[in-house]
Amino acid sequence: MILLNVFGIMTRLFVEGGSVGMSIVTIIFVGMLFAAWKAPNWVEELGQAALVFGIMWFLVGVNQAFNDIFFAGDIAPSVLCSGLKVASISIMYGVMIYIISLIIRSVQKLRV
Numbered sequence: 001m002i003l004l005n006v007f008g009i010m011t012r013l014f015v016e017g018g019s020v021g022m023s024i025v026t027i028i029f030v031g032m033l034f035a036a037w038k039a040p041n042w043v044e045e046l047g048q049a050a051l052v053f054g055i056m057w058f059l060v061g062v063n064q065a066f067n068d069i070f071f072a073g074d075i076a077p078s079v080l081c082s083g084l085k086v087a088s089i090s091i092m093y094g095v096m097i098y099i100i101s102l103i104i105r106s107v108q109k110l111r112v
Helices: 002-016 019-038 040-072 077-087 090-109
Strands: none
Touching: 002 019, 002 090, 019 040, 019 090, 040 077, 040 090, 077 090
16 A cells, blocks of 8 residues: 555656656666666766756756746746746656666675
8 A cells, every 4th residue: 555655656756747857767767777787887877867867857847937937927936936846856866866876886896
């Protein structure tokens, strides 16, 4: 039951973070997991790519929000905070993947 709740929360965050950008970061994550098995030297680089793409997706979201604010005029601070919270989801996702890549790379170095 708890696992279903966690899956529901993760799905909601995935959709809120922007399905296109989050899908690309997820594809990089899957590639990183595959690289851990086939091409261990690429793990850290793919983790960095996920981090950079998460930051880029955040900047795209913030730019879009600023454009909307410019055209709307005056908005409530709570709306701005909500938008920044949603935009930061992609950064958190990219950082998580980068941390996982560092852990995988550390474990691989211990084996060698």
